[in-house]
Amino acid sequence: MKFGRTHARRRGLRRSHLLVAAGLAAVGAGLTPWLGIAGQAPAASAPRPTPFLQQAGTTPPHHGVAPANAMRRAAPVLDRTGWTVTASDQETAGQDGRAANVLDGDETTLWHSKWSGTATPFPHSVTIDMHRTAVVSAILYRPRSDSANGRIGEYSISLSADGQNWGTPVAGGTLADDGGAKSLGFAPQGTRFVRLTALSEAGGRGPWTAAAELNLLGDPGTPAATVSLSRSGWTATASDEETAAEDGRAANVLDGDDATIWHSRWSGTPAPLPHSITIDMHRTQAVSALTFQPRQGKANGRPGAFSITTSTDGANFGTPVSMGTWRDDDTVKTATFTRTRSARYIRLTVTTEAGGRGPWTSASEIGLSGPATAGVHGSWGRITGFPLVPVATAVLPGDKLLAWSAYATDRFGGSNGYTQTAILDLKTNRVTQRRIDHTGHDMFCPGIAMLADGRVLVTGGSNAEKASIYDPVLDDWITTTDMNIPRGYQSMTLLSTGEAFVLGGSWSGGAGDKAGEVWSPETRTWRRLTGVPASSAQTADPAGPYRSDNHMWLHATSGGKVLQLGPSKQMNWITTTGAGSITSAGTRADSGDAMTGNAVAYDIGKLLTLGGSPAYEKTPATRRAYTVDLSGDQVRAARTGDMAHARAFSNSVVLPDGKVAVFGGQGYPVPFSDATSVLAPELWDPATGSFTPLATMAVPRNYHSVANLLPDGRIFSGGGGLCGDCATNHADGAVFTPPYLLNSDGSPKPRPVIAGGVPSRAAPGTSLTVDTEGSVASFVLMRAAAATHSTDNDQRRVPLVSTAAGSGKHTVRIPSDTGVVLPGNYLLFALDAQGVPSIAKFLTIS
Structure with a gap:
């Protein structure tokens, strides 16, 4: 196992970066947030309240509010002396x-x-x-x-x-x-x-x-916009090491095996503190952070107070680039440098043992990170604060992003009949907030489907029987008929017929089989599909249907059919005419159940599934990814390249060039925890089946996070938390610029331009004459999507057949099969021969 991947070995809670992020919730009543963590005290004049209690993995009860103080802050509150x-x-x-x-x-x-x-x-x-x-x-x-x-x-x-x-x-x-x-x-x-x-x-x-x-x-241990440096050719030396009574050589911190360790000399007369270890990269390069993995299974030797210095020659190390005190636990620690340094040698000096157990220092693995190269790894924009935790989002015309949480901005619980919503204007970066009362619908943990006319259908959740529709033209919410079966954590998709299909959702609305039903836009009513029981599509979660029928991956195809391709290891074909039916479509190759993973349609009849875990929570996630190809009723699944990191609660987005980006998630999924967070996104290339790293995020995105493709080809990533008075509410988001938009120096690449010829609405099977500027090689439709709880069944990418029609003109044909191009809003992109996309034009296909 290479260092930097999610670690497989675990003692109790999985070791992690415990991270603070922008948008943390207010702390509970009677507590002030100005407490010191990681050995750094608040100013002498500040009150010293009771610190947060760490209850990693505590989950709120069904329809309840998460317990206060669910996680301890990971970043220290800086000492204000002298400010x-x-x-x-x-x-x-x-x-x-x-x-x-x-x-x-x-x-x-x-x-x-x-x-x-x-x-x-x-x-x-x-x-x-x-x-x-x-x-x-x-x-x-x-x-x-x-x-x-x-x-x-x-x-x-x-x-x-x-x-x-x-x-x-x-x-x-x-x-x-x-x-x-x-x-x-x-x-x-x-x-x-x-x-x-x-x-x-x-x-x-x-x-x-x-x-x-x-x-x-201060430093949350999450250096942003970095990538892990390759350790090939590195060597390590130490001020002292144990070689007599055990193999405690310094070289063990670079061997990729977390079972081997460097240990200061302890046999005979132990070497006193301080102890230091020096990494020689044998080349000079930019370094911005050090990552330290403590030994596992024993607490002895965990570093407490430390400093890090750098050198270009191995002799002159200068003033520290990072200093601090690490907590006495086995989580991975990261020290961010005050500024990026060009160095060959990096020295970690430990001056105290975290628990005061003895004069020892040990380490399992050490890694270094350097600044990301924008043209290779992409880049992150500024963090945008929201007046709520964006648990669910939908992309709207006019460069708008709709977001909502629950009855409250930072917590959920009960059936209160109203929802906090917000809209981000992507042109101005302004966020406006509105509470929706008149629908009687608390839309936390819903099903979502983008309708044929561009409206957003939202079902169930905390008010489990309700259904509401957001109209982006009117900028208003309206009610529609209640579902026959109350639900929460269900999944939805639009059908090729223009109807909406829903299945599962035992999180809310009581016990019982949450069988399928279909909503008609003509009658605005629901009809039961008695032939489509949810039990046929469940995972083997030990919590039973409460968890096992959640967040299904649904892909609509021709004739009103749906492929349910996960998270259960068995896939199923579903018909929606009459009483409906559900029949096996085989297993997803050698995949197990993959709850809180996700699936993305990256081409016509081609999907990619990513990550997940055997149960909803507290089971190790997987690094595995699979392709699922459809040919008529034939379904063929195959394992593709693995991600570098195991992920559950992550979000994935297909790009106009057909590559798929995956953001966030945890190696060991625990709701409302930022433990085992994966901060490094990855990009899957269908041409090679492999994943490559992208620039590190600044904020963990886990349970209740979202990601969406934007009309300019960038990606919004945000949210996470909604646990009340806790330290893992992330009421914010940031926009990621993928590397396909950037030159090697980080400057924007020239982009094709769609200058005209795109109507507001077009029918399946029609052709458009599109006016363009710049070099254009192809066109693609990307369905306007909606995301919640790691699931986005609205995503799909549809490459289009196009021909040149004179200077700056192209004839573009829309597929006639509504199982390929579902009715609804799409983003039409033009791409050059290198896959650089234009800014999209909105187009409604119906």
Whole structure:
């Protein structure tokens, strides 16, 4: 096993990066979020509340709210000693609203923008000077507690090394209008100055901004925009090593075997602390982080306090590029450097043993990461904060992304009859929030289908019998007829007939077989499919139907038929005429059940399945991927290349060039946990069947996360959590630019342009004459998709037959089979010979 892959060996909870991310939830009542973790204390003036209790793997009860404090923060709250703060403006006449109040540890004092006399208009900004360089990953913002006035709505965050040069903002977004503490995250990096700029007041009550306290989170152990460096040819030496009583050589940290270790000398007279180990890469290259895997099975020798230095010659190591204290556990640790260094030698020096058990140091594996190359690994945009956790999303015309959570912005539970929604404007990056009450539908954990007319059908969930429709033209929600069978965690797909099919969903709505049913757009009613029991498509989850009929992978084909190709290892053909029927389509090659994996249609009659685990939670995920090819009623499944990382709760997106990107997930799935998070996305190439790494994410995306292809060929990745007063709510998202859009230096590649000739609507089997600019080699339709709970049955890629029709013109034929091109909204892309896509045009096929 190579280091950097998800590790197979486990003692209790699987070892992991325990990560903090942008958009963490407010902590519970009576607790303040300004607590120190990983050995770094809060400022002396700050209160010291009871720290979070780590309850990794705790799952909320059925229709319940996740327990408070479900996970401990992983990033330390930085020590504020010596910090100063300034503001663009402050109130000193009508009240003590000085900027310095945000650092005094007293939540009853506050910074307030100037309001006496003539109020200062937006924007208002406050700048923290740490007077030293440190890795920072988030601002912790506590609104004032005595009034709603001045709560920050829209915001941006900028960083500077010198207080003069700020560059582009690293984060921005919109915060919910409530008094809870907020964590505003961004990609971790070294900085001295951090500026928070308020662009609006959350409730629109006036031109005011206020803050009771501001703190900063440090290194979360998730270096963003990096890739693991190849260890080929590396060597390791140590200040001392045990070779008499055991094989504790330094070289063991590079052998790819987590059962072998480096151990400081302990036989005879133990070598005293400090102990150091030095990696010689035998070449000079850019390095930005060190990853450390502790020994497994024994606690002795876990590093506590550490420092990392670098050298180009092996003699002069200079000042540390990272310092800190690691927790006393067996999770993988990552130390992000304050800035990328060009080095050949990397030295880790350990000065204390984490548990104080003795003068020892040990390590199983050590790896290094360097900055990603945009043209090879893609690049991430700034993190956008949402006023809710985006648990479900749908791509809309007009460069909009619809998102929703549950009755609350940060938690679920009960059957409350309303839903928090938001819309991200992809052109302006602004997020607007709205609570939907009039449908009587809490749409948490729903089924979703994109309808033939471009509307979004949402079924079940916390209000398990309900069905609602979002109309993007009217920007409004309407009700439709309740389902016959109440459901939650069910799956849906549009049929070739324009009807919508739903199956499974025992998470909500009581016990019983959640058999199939079909919704008619003409009658707006549901009809039962008594011949399609959900039991035929279940996994062997030990929790029974409550988990085993969740999140099915459904692919609609001709004549109203559906292939159910997972997550159960058995695949099934489903017919939807009359009472319907379900018959075996064979097994998915040698795959086992793969719950919380996913499937993507990357070509006509060709699907890729990725990851998953035998049970919904607390079972090891798989790295395996399979292709499933359809030829009429014949289904052929075959194993393709493995992912580098095992993943469950991940999300996958097919790109216009036919490649498939997979984001996030866990090696050992546990809802509401960021343990065993996989931060490195991967890209599957159908031409080779292999996966290649992409630029590392800054935020874990696990349970309740989403990913969507956008009209400009980029990908939105966001969400995760929804567990109330916990540390794993990720009320944010970021846009990933795939490498096919970038030159080797990171600059944008020239793109084809669709200049005209695309109507708003076209029928199957018709031809279009499309006007283009630039070099165009092919065209493809990508169905506008909707995602939730790792499942997106609306995704499909349909390559089109096209011919040149004169200068800058192409005749493009739409398939006539609605089993190939399901009715509904599509993104029409033009691609050049290298697979670079244009910006898409929306086209409704019906």
